[in-house]
Amino acid sequence: MKEELTRQSIQLFERKGFNSTSVQDIVDSLGVTKGTFYYYFTSKETLLMDIHLSYIDDLLSRQQKVLNSNASCGKQLAEIVEMLINDIQTQGSNVRVYFREMRHLSEENSRVIKDKRRLFHLTIEQIIKEGIEKKEFRENLKPKMTTFAILGVTNWSYEWFDPSGNISPKELATMYMDFILHGIDIGGMNDECE
Template identity: 55%
Template sequence: MKAKITEHSIRLFEQKGFTETSIQDIVDSIGATKGTFYYYFSSKEQLLMDIHMDYITKLLEKQKAILSENASCKAKLHALVLMLLESIKTEKAKALIFFREIKNLSGEKLELILQKREAFRLGVEKLIREGIEIGEFAEHLDANLTSFAILGMVNWSYQWFNPEGRKSAAEVAELFMDIVLHGIEKA
C-alpha cells in the first residue's frame, strides 16, 4: 500500500503540484482513508522527502558505479550525462518533483537532500578536476564552476526533454558532450 500511495502521489504532484495536492486527493485516488496514509507517512512532507530520497539515492549509486569504471574522464562524464538524461526519461515525474518541489521541504529534511545533491555535484567536480590534472580537460577550467554548468544544463532538461521526441537521450547526451568539450564557436 505504501508503494501505491507513493505512485499515486507522484502522479498527483506532477499534475497539480505538491501544495495543490491534498492528502484527501491522494487517498481518494487509491480508494483509501487518511488513516491509511498516516499509517505509512507522518505527513505529506515526509512523503515528498521519501520521493526525493529515493531519486537522489539511485542517482548517487549510479554515479558511484560510473566513477569507479576503468575509463577515461571524458567517457565517465559522458556516462554521467547520459545517466541523468536516462533518469529523466525513465522517471520523468520523479525528476520533475525532485527539481520543482524541493522548495516544499524544510528543516532537516531539506538539509539532508541538499547534502546529497551536493555530494553528487562534488562527484562531478572531482571527475573534472581529475580530467584537468591528467590533461583530458583544459587546464584553465574552474572545476567547481564547470560542474555547476554541466549539471545546470543537464538537470534543466527535465523541463523540456521529451524521450519520445526527435532526439533520444543518447543523442541529447552526445550534443551536450559536444557543447561541453568543444563549445559552440565555429572552429
C-alpha cells in the same frame, strides 16, 4: 501499498503541485482511507522527503558505479550526463517532483537533500579536476564553474525535453557532451568573443 501511494502521489504532485494536493486527494485516487496513508507516512512532507531521498540516493549509487568503472574522465562524465537525461525518460514525473517541490521540505529535511546534492556535484567537480590533471581536459577550465554549467544544462532539461520526440535521450546526452567537451567555436575562444 507504500509504493502505490508514492507512485500516485508523484503523479498528483507533478500535475497539481505539492501544495494543491491533499492527503485526501491521494487516498481518493487509490480508493483507500487516510488511515492507510498514515500507516506508511506521518505527513505529506514525510512522503515528499521519501520521494526526494529515494531519487537522490539512487542517483548517488549510480554515480558511484560510474566512478568504479575506471573509465576515462571524459567517459565517466558522459555516462553521468546520459544518466541524468535518461532519467527524464524513465522517471520523468519523479524528476520533475524532485526539482520542483524541494522548496516544500522543512529546513532540516532540505539540508539533508542539499548535502546529498552537493556530494553529487562535488563528485563531478572531482572528475573534471582529475581530467585536467590527466590532460584529458583543458588546463584553464575552472572545475567548479564547469560543474555548475554541466548540471545547469542537464538538470534543466526536464522542463522542455520530450523523450518521445525526434531526439532520444542518448542523442541529447551526446549533443551535450560534444558541447561540453568541444564548445561551439571551431578553434576555441576567438578574439572577438573574449
